Amino acid sequence: MKKLIALSGSDGSDETLTASALKTAEDVGYHIAEKCGILICGGKGEVMKAAKRVKRGGD
Secondary structure, three states: OOOEEEOOOOOOOOOOOOHHHHHHHHHHHHHHHHOOOEEEOOOOOHHHHHHHHHHHOOO
16 A cells, blocks of 8 residues: 655745755655655645655646
């Protein structure tokens, strides 16, 4: 059975959100996809958009 992995994070209005945090989210999304996991996220927050970018091949 595939693993279901949920991810949540900050949106664009978060003043403390850094480029490093977004890169980390992309890396997490990549590794989830690489292991054939299923990423569960809302998709509107900046961190969630970064995480799913790898899986979808773009924004």
